Amino acid sequence: xKALEVENLKVIFPTEAGIVRAVEGIDIEIDEGECxxxxxxxxxxxSVTSLAVMKLLSSPPAITRVDKLVLGGIxxxxxxxxxxxxxxxxxxxxxxxxxxxxxxxxxxxGRQIDEIFLAHGKEHFSDETxxxxxxxxxxxxxxxxxxxxxxxxxxxxxxxxxxxxxxxLSGGMRQRVLIAMAFACNPHLIIADEPTTALxxxxxxxxxxxxxxxxxxxxxxxxxITHDLSIVMNMADKIYVMYCGKIVECARTRELFKNPxxxxxxxxxxxxxxxxxxxxxxxxxxxxxPSPMHKPSGCYFHPRCxxxxxxxxxxxxxxxxxxxxxxxxxxxxxEIRYDKQ
Amino acid sequence: MTSxxxxxxxxxxxxxxxxxxxxxxxxxxxxxxKAVTDVSLEIYPGETxxxxxxxxxxxSTLANCTxxxxxxxxxxxxxDGQELTAMTSRQLKEARRSMQVIFQDPFSSLNPRFSxxxxxxxxxxxxxxxxxxxxxxxxxxxxxxxxxxxxxxxxFPSDFSGGQKQRIGIxxxxxxxxxxxxxxxxxxxxxxxxHAQILNLLMDLQEKYHITYxxxxxxxxxxxxxxxxxxxxxxxxxxxxxxxxxxxxxxxxPYTRALMGSIFDVDIxxxxxxxxxxxxxPSPINPPPGCRFCGRCPExxxxxxxxxxxLVKIEEDHYAACFLHADRAEE
Numbered sequence: 134x135k136a137l138e139v140e141n142l143k144v145i146f147p148t149e150a151g152i153v154r155a156v157e158g159i160d161i162e163i164d165e166g167e168c169x170x171x172x173x174x175x176x177x178x179x180s181v182t183s184l185a186v187m188k189l190l191s192s193p194p195a196i197t198r199v200d201k202l203v204l205g206g207i208x209x210x211x212x213x214x215x216x217x218x219x220x221x222x223x224x225x226x227x228x229x230x231x232x233x234x235x236x237x238x239x240x241x242x243g244r245q246i247d248e249i250f251l252a253h254g255k256e257h258f259s260d261e262t263x264x265x266x267x268x269x270x271x272x273x274x275x276x277x278x279x280x281x282x283x284x285x286x287x288x289x290x291x292x293x294x295x296x297x298x299x300x301x302l303s304g305g306m307r308q309r310v311l312i313a314m315a316f317a318c319n320p321h322l323i324i325a326d327e328p329t330t331a332l333x334x335x336x337x338x339x340x341x342x343x344x345x346x347x348x349x350x351x352x353x354x355x356x357x358i359t360h361d362l363s364i365v366m367n368m369a370d371k372i373y374v375m376y377c378g379k380i381v382e383c384a385r386t387r388e389l390f391k392n393p394x395x396x397x398x399x400x401x402x403x404x405x406x407x408x409x410x411x412x413x414x415x416x417x418x419x420x421x422x423p424s425p426m427h428k429p430s431g432c433y434f435h436p437r438c439x440x441x442x443x444x445x446x447x448x449x450x451x452x453x454x455x456x457x458x459x460x461x462x463x464x465x466x467x468e469i470r471y472d473k474q
Numbered sequence: 475m476t477s478x479x480x481x482x483x484x485x486x487x488x489x490x491x492x493x494x495x496x497x498x499x500x501x502x503x504x505x506x507x508k509a510v511t512d513v514s515l516e517i518y519p520g521e522t523x524x525x526x527x528x529x530x531x532x533x534s535t536l537a538n539c540t541x542x543x544x545x546x547x548x549x550x551x552x553x554d555g556q557e558l559t560a561m562t563s564r565q566l567k568e569a570r571r572s573m574q575v576i577f578q579d580p581f582s583s584l585n586p587r588f589s590x591x592x593x594x595x596x597x598x599x600x601x602x603x604x605x606x607x608x609x610x611x612x613x614x615x616x617x618x619x620x621x622x623x624x625x626x627x628x629x630f631p632s633d634f635s636g637g638q639k640q641r642i643g644i645x646x647x648x649x650x651x652x653x654x655x656x657x658x659x660x661x662x663x664x665x666x667x668x669h670a671q672i673l674n675l676l677m678d679l680q681e682k683y684h685i686t687y688x689x690x691x692x693x694x695x696x697x698x699x700x701x702x703x704x705x706x707x708x709x710x711x712x713x714x715x716x717x718x719x720x721x722x723x724x725x726x727x728p729y730t731r732a733l734m735g736s737i738f739d740v741d742i743x744x745x746x747x748x749x750x751x752x753x754x755x756p757s758p759i760n761p762p763p764g765c766r767f768c769g770r771c772p773e774x775x776x777x778x779x780x781x782x783x784x785l786v787k788i789e790e791d792h793y794a795a796c797f798l799h800a801d802r803a804e805e
Contacts, residue, residue: 174665175636303754304529333528334692335751338736342750360665363738404670406695408722408737414677415670415699421635 136354140201170369205321226315230327232307236299243295250275305336377433482516489549524697524704574647578659580639637668716792726794
């Protein structure tokens with residue numbers, strides 16, 4: 134069974150200035166227990182994709198079209214908002230970038246995690262005889278589980294932190310609380326949208342380790358959304374590279390890092406600052422992302438691509454399937470030879 | 475770069491800064507956040523001086539001190555031979571003409587109601603003595619210098635992407651041709667793909683105008699590439715200080731090694747062994763006794779929590795404050 138199957142997802146935002154095609158027909162497949170990363174610059178549509186999968190995009194303004202949206206065996210394509218509420222948190226959960234805005238500032242973190250157990254796990258709240266627990270006993274049970282969940286993400290003094298408000302915790306701790314919330318109901322899929330961008334390098338390493346460890350232990354699938362290729366190397370099994378709302382390359386992590394086929398992937402890899410690199414200048418992708426309202430003709434990447442040909446300016450290349458589940462959207466990927474970095 | 479023969483552009487001598495903490499009740503003993511404690515360093519003209527550390531280690535306070543924006547509790551700061559810490563506010567204003575800052579977040583450091591021309595020409599207007607036509611020309615030249623076009627002059631910050639906004643910030647900082655520029659995490663709010671563009675631009679401009687940079691970052695890999703000398707700070711104290719190449723070749727302090735261990739890499743064939751640093755930065759109100767790093771240090775010794783290790787010389791232009799090297803102090 135697949136944890137997530139998305140086919141031909143399209144999201145557009147009609148605005149006064151014109152139509153913004155945020156996501157233009159992308160397919161994503163995530164296997165059970167797999168960690169898949171979606172990598173791209175800001176504005177490439179990766180966050181919109183994750184919100185569309187959660188069905189969190191409000192319409193209007195967004196218009197979403199999808200051929201197939203199956204999550205852990207459940208077809209959620211036509212579910213209403215009410216029905217989706219039952220799915221979110223239980224079958225799919227999300228970890229947001231900024232933990233301070235994702236958490237409720239006037240509620241203790243313990244009670245926020247309790248809420249998830251109380252909202253979703255009613256069937257789990259029964260005694261040995263199968264009788265449903267009283268309201269008081271349910272709350273007590275939820276607290277016990279919350280403290281367990283907090284311990285699982287490496288928060289020391291979990292009983293004490295249960296009563297803490299978000300502002301009393303450090304950035305790393307808040308992100309751990311969010312991770313605990315996401316893993317609370319043991320969902321099929323967790324979507325982590327830039328989970329460590331707001332954190333220091335040392336704390337970032339810690340948080341990613343916890344995320345990886347929990348994901349392996351609980352056999353949850355993870356969709357990791359980030360703009361930084363360096364953090365996905367040790368996390369992801371498969372990587373999708375997005376550019377301007379389209380997938381430009383998809384490959385197993387090892388293959389992508391060893392042999393990037395698309396010039397954009399190559400540029401992204403080159404722009405990561407490495408510690409054992411003594412060259413003074415940084416490799417850069419020239420110019421910047423085009424406006425989502427006026428995307429260039431042909432291949433969207435051609436104005437920034439050093440290998441662009443006449444054909445690239447005219448026609449959009451198809452997403453070519455290669456062996457090993459690899460795919461690439463480029464006319465010239467066979468001809469381009471990259472210098473070893 | 476032989477640093478010892480030249481006169482430093484900026485010199486800090488035993489600088490300490492502490493911020494009082496609000497009292498919880500009226501008769502509570504006064505408490506302080508010790509943001510910077512006993513920092514001495516020298517920055518030479520034309521070099522890039524890196525400052526590395528986790529959030530809350532005093533990097534930004536240190537930078538504010540060098541700009542004369544932060545009164546120091548003790549110690550002295552000399553800029554270009556003059557004592558910053560003894561200046562009146564009028565003299566400071568004069569001295570700050572040759573200093574500028576680039577801020578971390580280009581989204582909040584540019585006034586959204588100012589056009590690009592207003593933003594970049596503001597330092598010129600404050601300095602005075604320019605006609606409107608002169609200002610238009612100077613701003614236009616500056617924009618081209620940072621990779622934007624003259625036509626962008628009458629647009630507003632909201633029309634630009636993060637990387638372009640940071641370029642506007644750089645143009646504004648450089649318009650008065652400063653000698654000394656503080657880059658306070660200039661790329662951490664930007665996408666990784668834009669990092670390279672901005673860092674290359676900063677290095678090109680440095681070469682052209684011979685500016686001295688104070689480069690603050692928590693990413694060691696970036697600091698290694700851009701700076702000549704650097705200081706590694708932890709809870710307001712200097713942990714390691716000196717030539718970047720020497721620090722990276724032979725990191726003497728366990729904290730530097732831990733920071734290096736937490737960097738992510740993209741070399742799939744030779745994964746470096748990554749040592750994780752446990753725990754988080756303790757509160758700067760009650761820092762641990764002895765060495766500030768003890769408690770998280772993987773190589774802790776019994777003497778570490780008793781007294782503070784002195785800054786000892788490891789080699790030429792390379793110093794570290796750790797008891798692992800205390801034996802060198804007697805030499």
